[in-house]
Amino acid sequence: MGRERLREALRRREPAEPGDGAVVPLVQVHAARLEQMAETLIHMDPEALARALRNAQALYGYDAVTLGASGSAVAAACHIAVGAAAPVTGLRLAAQPVAMPHLPSPEEVVAASTLGVLREALRRLRPVLGPRAGTAVVLPTPARLAEQTGAPLDWAVGVLMEVIRFFGTEEPDLFLAVGPGSRSPLPAIAEFFGSAWVEAASTAGVVIVSGASLGVGAVEAIPPGWLFTTDDEIPAGADPRGVAEGLARLGCAGMPTSASCGPDE
Numbered sequence: 001m002g003r004e005r006l007r008e009a010l011r012r013r014e015p016a017e018p019g020d021g022a023v024v025p026l027v028q029v030h031a032a033r034l035e036q037m038a039e040t041l042i043h044m045d046p047e048a049l050a051r052a053l054r055n056a057q058a059l060y061g062y063d064a065v066t067l068g069a070s071g072s073a074v075a076a077a078c079h080i081a082v083g084a085a086a087p088v089t090g091l092r093l094a095a096q097p098v099a100m101p102h103l104p105s106p107e108e109v110v111a112a113s114t115l116g117v118l119r120e121a122l123r124r125l126r127p128v129l130g131p132r133a134g135t136a137v138v139l140p141t142p143a144r145l146a147e148q149t150g151a152p153l154d155w156a157v158g159v160l161m162e163v164i165r166f167f168g169t170e171e172p173d174l175f176l177a178v179g180p181g182s183r184s185p186l187p188a189i190a191e192f193f194g195s196a197w198v199e200a201a202s203t204a205g206v207v208i209v210s211g212a213s214l215g216v217g218a219v220e221a222i223p224p225g226w227l228f229t230t231d232d233e234i235p236a237g238a239d240p241r242g243v244a245e246g247l248a249r250l251g252c253a254g255m256p257t258s259a260s261c262g263p264d265e
Contacts, residue, residue: 002063002131002132002133002134003063003064003129003130003131003132003133003134003173004131005022005063006022006024006063006064006133006134006173006174007134007173008022009021009022009063009226009227010022010173010174010196010198010227012226013204013205013226014205014226015205015224015225015226016224016225016226017224018222018224018225018228018249018250018251019250019251020251021205021207021224021225021226021227021228021250021251022063022064022134022226022227022228023062023063023064023228023229023247023250023251023252024062024063024064024066024134024136024174024176024227024228024229025062025066025211025214025228025229025230025234025247025250026066026069026070026138026211026229026230026232026233026234027053027056027057027060027062027065027066027233027234028042028049028052028053028066028067028068028069028233029042029069029233029235029236030056030215030233030234030235030236030237030238030243031052031053031055031056032048032049032052032236033236033237034052034055034056034059034240035048035051035052035055037052039236042117043114043117044113044117045117046117046118046120046121046123046124047121047124049067049117049118049121050121050124050125050128053065053066053067053121053125054125054128054129057129057132057133057254058132058254059240059244059254060243060244060247060252060254061247061252061253061254062133062247062250062252062254063133063134063252064133064134064135064136064173064174065125065129065133065134065135065136066136066137066138066176067118067121067122067135067136067137067138068118068137068138068139069138069233070138070178070211070232070233071138071139071140071144071177071178071179072140072148073114073115073118073138073139074109074115074139074140074145074159074160074163075140075145075148075149076112076114077109077110077112077114077115078100078104078109078112078145078148078149078151078159079098079100079149080112080113080114081104081108081109081111081112082100082101082102082103082104082108098148098149098150099149099150099151100149100150100151103151103155106158106159106161106162106163107162109159109162109163110162110163110166115163115166118137118167119166119167119170122135122137122167122170122172123170126170126171134172134173134174135170135172135173135174136172136173136174136175136176137167137172137174137175137176138176138177138178139160139163139164139175139176139177139178140156140160140177140178140179141177141178141179141180141181141182141199141201142156142157142160142182142184142186143156143179143180143181143182144177144178144179144180145159145160145179147179153182157184157185157186160184160186161185161186161189164186164189164190164193164195165189165193168189168190168192168193168195169193171193171194171195172195173195173196174195174196174197174198175190175195175196175197175198176198176200176229177197177198177199177200178199178200178201179199179201180201180202181199181201181202181203198227200229203227205224205225205226205227206225206226206227206228206229207222207223207224207225207227207228207229208229208230208231209222209228209229209230209231209246209250210230210231210232211230211231211232211233211234211235212232212234212235213246214230214234214238214243214246214247215234215235215238215239215242215243215246216238216239216242216246218242218246219246219249219250222249222250228250228251
């Protein structure tokens, strides 16, 4: 279970029934809501973000904590880098394709405060999680980043190369890429840091379930796979019991029916 199950799934990549594959749902705003935190806080305070993420994982028992929302954090950083948005409005811009006034350099993108918060939260999570869970950074594929920013594909590849280097020093177990697949040097760069690169939509054996359906425990007809994730974040206000029921269908073994969603004991 936990980190070992994630690493074994990444090594073998052989489809298995739910309960045997690794479960890596997108849980960030929901984690903050469980802690009764304002969403703005987790974009500004790495300790608050790390605490919310580790408590949510302890509650539900999935195999890896995910950072980077639903893959919008890099596009948000791009908007912040050109001065077009503050941290929170940057995420809203990233949710809908909005062209930037000019293209920031990769170095300017990774200097954005929001990515720094994510990396610091990642650094704090690793020693606390131990074998309980792995860590995964959620990124857009180059094609998705190009869509989100109205920028050329080759520029998007260059930005993501720098972003992987930025997070790679903290040795996440996995870079989970969302969006249309495309050939690029990104898997090799992730591998250099000892991390896997998985493009959810185009990698055989990755099963994507609805985050909204998972939030109400309405997951049905789950096919075999070696990694189970969600198409979007679990909704912030989802009922923890419904989330627990959905995650249990995928093979999580947390203590989800408890009404307690408070801080670390």
